[in-house]
Amino acid sequence: MFGNPDPADLAAPAARTGGSLSGAGHEAVPLAVRLRPRTLEEIVGQQHLLGPGSPLRRLAEGQPMSVFLWGPPGVGKTTIASVVSQATNRRFVELSGVTAGVKEVRAELDAARRELARGTGTVLFVDEVHRFNKAQQDVLLPAVENRLVTLIAATTENPSFSVISPLLSRSLLLTLKPLTDADVDALLDRALADERGLRTPEGGHYTLDADARATIVRLAGGDARRSLTYLEEAAASASALGGTTITPEAVELAVDRAALRYDRDGDQHYDVISAFIKSVRGSDVDAALHYLARMLEGGEDPRFIARRLIISASEDIGMAAPSVLQTCVAAAQAVQLIGMPEGRLTLAHATIAAATAPKSNAVTTAIGAAQADISAGKGGPVPLHLRDAHYAGAKQHGFGKGYKYAHDFPHGVAEQQYLPDDLAATRYYEPTGHGNEAQIGERLEVIRNLLGREPRRG
DSSP states (O other): OOSOOOGGGGSOOSEEOOSTTSSOOSTTOOHHHHTOOSSGGGOOSOGGGOSTTOHHHHHHTTOOOOEEEEOOTTSSHHHHHHHHHHHOSSEEEEEETTTOOHHHHHHHHHHHHHHHHTTOOEEEEEETGGGSOHHHHHHHHHHHHTTSSEEEEEESSOHHHHSOHHHHHTSEEEEOOOOOHHHHHHHHHHHHHSTTSOOOTTSOOOEEOHHHHHHHHHHHTTOHHHHHHHHHHHHHHHHHTTOSEEOHHHHHHHHTSOOOOOOTTSHHHHHHHHHHHHHHHTTOHHHHHHHHHHHHHTTOOHHHHHHHHHHHIIIIIGGGSTHHHHHHHHHHHHHHHHOTTTHHHHHHHHHHHHHHSOOOOHHHHHHHHHHHHHHTTOOOOOOGGGSOOOSTTTGGGTTTTTOOOGGGSGGGOOOSOOSOGGGTTOOOOOOOSSTHHHHHHHHHHHHHHHTTOOOOOO
16 A cells, blocks of 8 residues: 555646646537637648647647747637647646736646656646746746746737746747638638537427527627537527527527617618717717717627728817827727737727817818829929039039028028918918817918918908
C-alpha cells in the first residue's frame, strides 16, 4: 500500500482543465459545446489564419510556440485551444483569467516543469488572459521565454493595452475576425445535420425556416456561440409548440426580444442610418440614440456608424462646435481598438456630443460654393505676388514681387489680394450665429475689413 508507486500512475494526464473546456461530458451540454470542432478543417471562419504553414497549423502539429488569440466573443479562440488539445500528445492545462491566481499559475508551471523532465510537454491555455494582473503575467514570463510551456492565451481586449510588453514580445499575436454571415449560415447547416447537432425529442431533424435563419444570422452578429445558442433555444420553443419547424416566432420566443426588422444590406440599412443622421442634425438626442441602438442591435457594422458621425460632424456642425469632429474621430478609433460590445459606449458618447452641439452647415455651403465656381470655369490665374518665388528665374517673371508677409503686420493680417481677379470680392464662408461660429463671425468681419474686402451684405 505504501510501496513504490506504479510508473503508470505517474504519467501526465492527457488534459487538466478548469475552465470552459472542462466538464463537457454530461447530457445537458450546450449545442455550441457539442459542435465544437475537433480538427482545424472543421473550424468555420478564420481562414486567414489557417493556410498551409500558418502558425495555427504548426501549433496543432506540435511545434512549440506561444500565441495570443485576440478577437471578439464567439469567433473561435477557445475552439482553437480545444483543437490543439486534441491534436497534440502533450499535456493540456486550462486556466481562467477570472478564477486563477498567482498560486494556481505557479502550481501549474511547477507541474509542467516536472512533466517536461519526464519528456512530456505542456500546452497551457489561459482564457480571458486580460483579467490577469501584472504579477500573474510576470509569473508566466520565464515559462514562455524558456518554452517550459506552450502558451495559448485568449483575450477579447487589445493585448497591447492589457498584456505586459515582455510577455507579448515573446509570443505571436493572432487576430481573429467576426464570422461572416456565410460562416454563420454554414454553422447552422452543420448544427441541423451533424450527428452531434440538434435532434427532435423523437430523434428526428428540425427544419429551419428561411426567415428564421436570416433572423438568427442577423442577431448573431458574427458570434458563432450566440448563433448556436439562439438556434438551440428556438428549436426548444418550436418543440414546445408541438412542431419541428423553427419559425421567426420561435426565434423571438427564444431570444426573448423582438426580432428587429433591420437588414444590413437592404432598405432598413439606408432608412435607419438616414433617420439617425437627420435626428443628430435636428438635435433630437433621444431619437438619435434610438436609431443608434436599433443599428447596433441589428448587427450593423459599428465602423460604418462611426464614419457617418465623422461626416456629420463637419457637414451639420462644423465650426459651430469644432471639437465634435475630434470626438467622433476618437470614437471611430476607439471602436477599432476595443471592438464590440464596449464600442457602443464610444458611439453613444459621440452621438450625444453631435446631437446636442450647436449646428451649422456653413462649412458645407462654403466648400460647395467654391467647388461650384470651379466647375463653372471661374478662377483666373494665381496673382503674381502669391506665386512660388523660390526657384531660379522666378523673379524675372515677377513672381512673388510685392508679396506682404502677414506676420509683419498688425494682427497678423496683411491687406493684399489673395483670390484670382474674377473672384476678388467673393465670400464663400458665412458663419452662423450658432455656438462657436458667433465668435468666428465677429472675428471674420474684422479680418475681412483689414483685408479690404466688402462688408457682409444685408
